[in-house]
Amino acid sequence: MKTWAEIQAIKADVNAKTFSASAPGQYRVLVGLATCGIAAGAMPVYDAFIEAAAGNANCKVAQVGCIGMCQYEPIVEVVEAGKKTTYVKMDAEKAARVYQEHILGGQVVTDYLLVENGITCQSLEDTTFYKLQKRIALRNCGIIDPENIDEYIARDGYAALYKVITEMSSQDVIDTMLASGLRGRGGAGFPTGKKWSFAAANQAPQKFVCCNADEGDPGAFMDRSVLEGDPHALLEAMTIAGKAIGAKQGYIYVRAEYPVAVKRLNIAIAQAKEYGFLGDNIMGTDFCFDIGIRLGAGAFVCGEETALMTSIEGKRGEPRPRPPFPAVKGLFQSPTILNNVETYANVAQIILNGSDWFSAMGTEKSKGTKVFALGGKINNTGLVEVPMGTTLRTVVEDIGGGIPNGKKFKAAQTGGPSGGCIPLEHFDVEIDYDNLIAIGSMMGSGGLIVMDEDNCMVDIAKFFLDFTVDESCGKCTPCRIGTRRLYELLEKITSGEGELDDIDELEALAAHIKDNSLCGLGQTAPNPVLSTLRYFRNEYEAHIVDKKCIAKVCRPLLTFTIDPEKCVGCTKCARNCPANAIVGNVKEPHVIDHEKCVKCSVCMQNCAFGAITKD
Amino acid sequence: MKKKMSSIPFAGTPEQEAKLDAYIAEHKSEEGCLMPIMQEAQAIYGYLPQEVQIHIAEKLGIPAEEVYGVATFYSMFNLSPKGKYQFSVCLGTACYVKGSREVLDKLCEILEIEPGECTPDGLFSIEACRCVGACGLAPVMMVNGSDVYGRLKAADVADIIEKYREYEKEEAEYENMG
Numbered sequence: 198m199k200t201w202a203e204i205q206a207i208k209a210d211v212n213a214k215t216f217s218a219s220a221p222g223q224y225r226v227l228v229g230l231a232t233c234g235i236a237a238g239a240m241p242v243y244d245a246f247i248e249a250a251a252g253n254a255n256c257k258v259a260q261v262g263c264i265g266m267c268q269y270e271p272i273v274e275v276v277e278a279g280k281k282t283t284y285v286k287m288d289a290e291k292a293a294r295v296y297q298e299h300i301l302g303g304q305v306v307t308d309y310l311l312v313e314n315g316i317t318c319q320s321l322e323d324t325t326f327y328k329l330q331k332r333i334a335l336r337n338c339g340i341i342d343p344e345n346i347d348e349y350i351a352r353d354g355y356a357a358l359y360k361v362i363t364e365m366s367s368q369d370v371i372d373t374m375l376a377s378g379l380r381g382r383g384g385a386g387f388p389t390g391k392k393w394s395f396a397a398a399n400q401a402p403q404k405f406v407c408c409n410a411d412e413g414d415p416g417a418f419m420d421r422s423v424l425e426g427d428p429h430a431l432l433e434a435m436t437i438a439g440k441a442i443g444a445k446q447g448y449i450y451v452r453a454e455y456p457v458a459v460k461r462l463n464i465a466i467a468q469a470k471e472y473g474f475l476g477d478n479i480m481g482t483d484f485c486f487d488i489g490i491r492l493g494a495g496a497f498v499c500g501e502e503t504a505l506m507t508s509i510e511g512k513r514g515e516p517r518p519r520p521p522f523p524a525v526k527g528l529f530q531s532p533t534i535l536n537n538v539e540t541y542a543n544v545a546q547i548i549l550n551g552s553d554w555f556s557a558m559g560t561e562k563s564k565g566t567k568v569f570a571l572g573g574k575i576n577n578t579g580l581v582e583v584p585m586g587t588t589l590r591t592v593v594e595d596i597g598g599g600i601p602n603g604k605k606f607k608a609a610q611t612g613g614p615s616g617g618c619i620p621l622e623h624f625d626v627e628i629d630y631d632n633l634i635a636i637g638s639m640m641g642s643g644g645l646i647v648m649d650e651d652n653c654m655v656d657i658a659k660f661f662l663d664f665t666v667d668e669s670c671g672k673c674t675p676c677r678i679g680t681r682r683l684y685e686l687l688e689k690i691t692s693g694e695g696e697l698d699d700i701d702e703l704e705a706l707a708a709h710i711k712d713n714s715l716c717g718l719g720q721t722a723p724n725p726v727l728s729t730l731r732y733f734r735n736e737y738e739a740h741i742v743d744k745k746c747i748a749k750v751c752r753p754l755l756t757f758t759i760d761p762e763k764c765v766g767c768t769k770c771a772r773n774c775p776a777n778a779i780v781g782n783v784k785e786p787h788v789i790d791h792e793k794c795v796k797c798s799v800c801m802q803n804c805a806f807g808a809i810t811k812d
Numbered sequence: 813m814k815k816k817m818s819s820i821p822f823a824g825t826p827e828q829e830a831k832l833d834a835y836i837a838e839h840k841s842e843e844g845c846l847m848p849i850m851q852e853a854q855a856i857y858g859y860l861p862q863e864v865q866i867h868i869a870e871k872l873g874i875p876a877e878e879v880y881g882v883a884t885f886y887s888m889f890n891l892s893p894k895g896k897y898q899f900s901v902c903l904g905t906a907c908y909v910k911g912s913r914e915v916l917d918k919l920c921e922i923l924e925i926e927p928g929e930c931t932p933d934g935l936f937s938i939e940a941c942r943c944v945g946a947c948g949l950a951p952v953m954m955v956n957g958s959d960v961y962g963r964l965k966a967a968d969v970a971d972i973i974e975k976y977r978e979y980e981k982e983e984a985e986y987e988n989m990g
Contacts, residue, residue, distance in 0.1 A: 267948020
């Protein structure tokens with residue numbers, strides 16, 4: 198265990214030597230090594246810098262978590278005397294050049310800098326993408342080495358825990374959380390302080406603090422980024438929660454699909470124990486709190502709180518009816534609080550800076566910031582953290598850099614399989630919990646997928662239903678059978694067999710599933726259908742009445758034709774057609790036999806003259 | 813998700829069993845130990861054959877159907893073996909809207925198997941997987957959970973498969989030389 202004086206010494210030392218005060222000629226090279234960076238090839242870049250800098254006392258190379266701009270990975274930041282230079286789309290060769298010219302020669306290699314809207318940016322902080330953000334949950338991601346507890350300490354790490362242990366009563370902590378207005382970031386938006394106060398009020402021989410790191414929404418990776426980039430923030434917050442409610446044991450339920458996160462969490466837990474921030478007699482007091490990791494095994498329903506706890510108990514992760522709520526009877530029948538990773542990532546900052554600081558950000562009923570994972574048809578895919586109340590337009594156009602290839606925005610999907618689509622008419626909606634629900638979507642955990650005119654909304658609804666059908670645990674009938682019936686109706690419509698009555702049936706069935714399902718999965722499963730019906734009813738009708746897919750996605754509704762003006766009769770399409778549906782003589786325009794055509798689009802992909810169109 | 817129980821005969825070794833038994837002995841007394849034990853068993857054997865499920869049940873003193881119930885509930889537990897090269901195509905939303913379905917279809921077409929199946933020579937298996945969180949590189953495919961291929965097009969698939977066939981050939985040549 199370390200004394201608080203020793204911790205302060207570490208903090209001063211790291212700040213002086215590693216962070217802000219490094220002198221000119223002293224370099225710190227940061228390589229983004231989160232899953233996204235590694236996937237893009239950051240490991241060889243890291244190795245190249247390590248090799249080049251070996252023996253150079255003026256150049257320290259460190260791994261950091263996700264910096265946030267996924268499509269520019271691998272990203273390297275070079276820091277000198279507090280000044281940052283961001284290099285993007287790096288490889289080992291480029292790394293060698295940066296080392297030679299920048300680290301040794303003192304010259305920035307402008308060729309590898311980020312170019313935004315035609316303007317070269319010296320660092321990520323100069324971009325519009327970054328300037329419009331406010332980073333609280335992600336404050337350390339991309340800045341500290343997640344496997345080094347000293348760097349976390351240097352950024353005020355564990356100071357909140359120290360404050361809680363030395364200055365605050367359990368009630369003070371809960372009051373601060375209540376006053377901050379922090380709401381659960383996992384999607385439902387329940388006030389965090391209230392959850393804690395319920396569990397604190399229940400007397401029981403044992404209580405638990407759990408973390409939901411089972412980030413199952415397809416297209417969402419906010420939690421992964423915090424786990425990989427700043428794992429101590431989660432441990433500190435859970436320990437504070439343990440103190441507040443009187444728990445001695447915590448569990449982090451994390452997806453097995455996140456091996457890097459699991460590895461870094463394990464390292465962080467061992468370091469925290471060594472320093473006396475976790476385990477028996479924390480910071481020399483009689484407060485004891487331990488954290489265990491439980492791996493999920495690929496079941497979306499385990500993101501639901503009662504199902505998650507059943508899964509930690511080692512059983513099939515089926516939900517159970519509430520009440521009793523987990524704050525009364527949760528894990529192993531004991532009072533339990535369960536919060537999401539991003540919720541916890543705000544806790545230490547709220548304790549340190551006070552509830553007023555936090556509640557000054559955001560809208561009336563949604564305080565603070567929200568992290569979104571931008572994906573789909575958008576230029577800047579990546580992680581962004583913005584104050585609540587930022588408009589969707591700002592997120593998509595200014596931060597996200599708009600839609601690629603000059604295409605038009607059609608909708609943004611939030612809340613994953615439980616959420617809905619936000620169409621262009623609501624582009625100026627201020628994003629917060631209540632506004633999104635009012636327009637038929639939901640905040641969800643933070644996935645924000647942008648769709649353009651090439652995406653068919655009926656197909657998207659079908660895609661989400663396919664997901665929920667697969668992930669329904671089968672315990673209750675409305676969800677198990679209802680979602681399958683919904684899917685079958687959508688399948689019927691997208692294959693051109695739909696009738697107008699099907700729309701009424703979809704709506705009636707959706708209402709029934711919402712009202713009668715046992716848990717959140719079933720209750721929200723019809724949302725993608727309802728919201729697409731609300732805003733894109735014309736697309737459903739086009740599929741049913743005109744037998745047309747406006748976005749040209751649903752194959753059974755497409756017709757392929759060859760333009761005789763453009764066709765030169767090269768025979769390539771005919772030779773590649775798997776159905777022998779194309780006929781024609783050499784150097785004469787070819788024709789597709791629609792009776793035989795299987796609509797595989799191979800001909801279109803093979804035509805070098807753009808003569809084949811689908812409609 | 814429906815799971816197929818493997819018809820391939822079980823070929824566990826005494827070493828594997830000893831390793832599993834040591835793990836069970838260490839964790840048996842912990843509350844909620846069944847899933848971690850099954851995860852370890854899958855790490856040892858590569859999948860969860862019926863024989864192993866029954867073995868775990870006996871060691872923990874619980875009914876075998878409880879183990880089977882958990883094994884079939886979670887998508888990451890495999891009841892049949894995987895190919896030497898496991899292709900996982902991400903069908904998360906971000907990948908889907910960027911065309912990962914076409915990548916998956918192409919893979920199935922070339923290898924002549926369906927997702928969840930293994931080629932008869934035991935070399936390749938395909939699965940459609942949940943979001944791997946690399947949405948910035950969509951569409952994404954992973955091979956054996958470690959080699960990541962991003963920004964894929966259906967047309968890239970043939971070359972990737974060929975790359976692993978080449979590995980196989982090289983490996984076979986080495987063995988012949990040795």
